Amino acid sequence: MARIIAFDYGTKRIGVAVTDPLQIIATGLDTIHPKEILEFLKKYLQTEQVEAFVIGDPKQMDGSPSDSAQHVKGFSTTLKKHFPEIPQFWVDERFTSKLAQETIMKSGLKKQDRRNKERVDTIAATIILQYFMEEER
Template sequence: MAKIIAIDYGKKRTGLAISDPLNMIATGIGTVDTEKLIWSLKQVLKENEVDKILLGYPQNLNGTATDITAKVEKCHQQLQKVFPDKEIILCDERYTSKMAFQVMIDSGLKKKDRQNKALIDEISAKIILQGYLDFL
């Protein structure tokens, strides 16, 4: 069974997560410089059979666009062009950063470690993916 990748797109840094072959468990696979996202995805796809890419879609609580929504929409179009054989799905990412921060607190990370924004981005991608997997 093919795996699924999730992307938590950011202005500077982008978090990535991937499913297990049975599409039951999401695992964070790190963060990449947003400028290198496509190259990084190509590398991940060389090593893994993937048929879907989830892209976190940022919105305000009332459903309006955020300051980064347009960049995510542009990324979505680029992913569709570069990976035409993959299903590219926009997924609501509201609250994922807050949930990621709470996961860090609950896991007992020290305050200094919780300030690691890259870790928050990776956990956010994992939350996006696990939410999707839970509804399969």
């Protein structure tokens, strides 16, 4: 089996999470600047097989697209252009950042470490990936 990569896309940072090769566990991988994501993925794909991309779908509380949806769609288009052989799946990302912040609060990290926004993005991507894996089972 190959890994699955999930993205919590933001215009400043992209949280990235990945499964193990057996697709049992989702783990935060990194937080990448949007301008560096393609190079990051190209390097990653040189050493790892990836079966699918999972993208967090930003929505309002009523289910309509959020303001950032156009940026995420552009990111999706870029992924399709550069990695056409890797299918994409979308997962509703409402509440993932809030859940990520709650997870960090409960982790016992020092206040300074809890403020790290990159950590929130990586955990949010992990939550998106976990949602996807649960839906697939």
